[in-house]
Amino acid sequence: MKRVYVKEEFCIACTLCEIFCAVQHSASRDILRAFKRETPRPMPRALVERIGPVSFSVQCRHCAEPLCVYSCLTGAMHRDEETGAIVVDAERCIGCWTCVMACPYGVIRQGMYRGHPVAVKCDLCPGRDVPACVENCPNGALVFAEEAPHA
Numbered sequence: 001m002k003r004v005y006v007k008e009e010f011c012i013a014c015t016l017c018e019i020f021c022a023v024q025h026s027a028s029r030d031i032l033r034a035f036k037r038e039t040p041r042p043m044p045r046a047l048v049e050r051i052g053p054v055s056f057s058v059q060c061r062h063c064a065e066p067l068c069v070y071s072c073l074t075g076a077m078h079r080d081e082e083t084g085a086i087v088v089d090a091e092r093c094i095g096c097w098t099c100v101m102a103c104p105y106g107v108i109r110q111g112m113y114r115g116h117p118v119a120v121k122c123d124l125c126p127g128r129d130v131p132a133c134v135e136n137c138p139n140g141a142l143v144f145a146e147e148a149p150h151a
């Protein structure tokens with residue numbers, strides 16, 4: 001399956017991947033409305049890590065052996081049979097955060113959905129050919145591909 005891969009050498013930590021990820025997962029999908037009028041403000045699923053001059057965008061690896069899925073108490077965290085992406089069923093999630101502790105990459109965040117806590121993570125932007133983070137990176141620091149670009 002296709003995944004999002006990073007090319008750290010091209011990342012300048014502008015955080016546009018975070019911004020457009022949040023807009024993609026907002027109610028309005030409009031950048032101004034999403035950031036100025038929506039409550040709670042939509043959360044990004046991609047997070048830019050910075051260590052000195054090194055930066056890169058981190059998001060779910062959609063693992064072949066997904067510890068988040070194996071640890072989920074309710075079956076909310078599951079693999080989408082069509083896309084292969086690991087996704088959350090917000091209606092089934094009880095916000096126990098077991099998946100947050102199980103994920104070795106630290107890419108699951110604690111959010112809210114219709115007044116109850118819910119796990120929030122990358123879903124590879126269902127309905128889009130290319131995830132929003134990849135499409136809106138101005139430097140080509142993210143690629144959506146079957147294999148890592150350096151492999």
Ligand code: SF4
Pocket residue numbers: 059060061062063065066067068069086102103104105106107108121
């Ligand atoms: S959330 Fe973490 S454990 Fe689950 S598939 Fe993504 S990277 Fe793997």
Ligand code: SF4
Pocket residue numbers: 071072073074075076077088092093094095096097098099100118119
């Ligand atoms: S927080 Fe939600 S998705 Fe995560 S383990 Fe608990 S019920 Fe499953």
